Amino acid sequence: MSSLDQIKQLREETGVSIAECKKAIEETQGDLEKAKEILRMWGKSLADKKQSREVKAGMIKSYIHANKKVGVLLDIRCESDFVVRNENFEALAHEICLQIAAMNPEFLSEGNIPAEVLEQEKKIYEEQMKDSGKPKEIVDQIIDGKLKKFKQEKTLLAQAWIKDDTKTITDLITDYIGKIGENIIVKKFVRYEI
Secondary structure (H helix, E strand, O other), X not given: OOHHHHHHHHHHHHOOOHHHHHHHHHHOOOOHHHHHHXXXXXXXXXXXXXXXXXXXXXXXXXXXXXXXXXXXXXXXXXXXXXXXXXXXXXXXXXXXXXXXXXHOOOEOOHHHOOHHHHHHHHHHHHHXXXXXXXXXXXHHHHXXXXXXXXXXXXXXXXXXXXXXXXXXXXXXXXXXXXXXXXXXXXXXEEEEEO
C-alpha cells in the first residue's frame, strides 16, 4: 500500500487532518495501528491544552427515541460558531444523546453528585456488608469499589460509551477535540421518559 493510500485510509478511519495523518504515518514508518495510537495520544495532549479555553458557542441537540417514549435535550458547547456547523461536532452531540437515552445517567460528572446521595449509597452498602463477617479493611475496600461503580454508572462523563466500552464519554469527547481542534464541553442535559 502506498503512503498516499495509507494517509487516505487513516484520514477516513480517524477523521483527523491529512497533515496530522501524514506525520503519524511517517513517524510509524507505515504502521497504521501505531499511527492510530499516536493520533489518539496527540489528540489527548491537544485536548489537555485546549481545556482552559473558553467555550462561547454551542448547540442544543435533541433526540427522540424510535419508540417515542424517551427524549433527550443536550447543551453542548465549543469555542466558535464555525465548529457548531461542523459535521463532526454534530455527530458527537448525536452520540452523546444516544448515550443519555440508553444509559439514563443522573449526573453530568462526579462533582455534580450531591454529598447526601453519596452518603446514602454508602449507608446502603454498609448495611449490606454488616453481617458479612469480613475484616473492616476488606469491607471498606468493597464499599469503596461499590461507590466507584455507582459514580461510573450514574455520571455521563464517566460512563462507558455504548458503542465501544473501552472508552468513556470523556474519552469520546477528547477524541473529537483532537479531530476538531477546539475545546468541547457538555454543559447540561435532560432526559425525559414516559
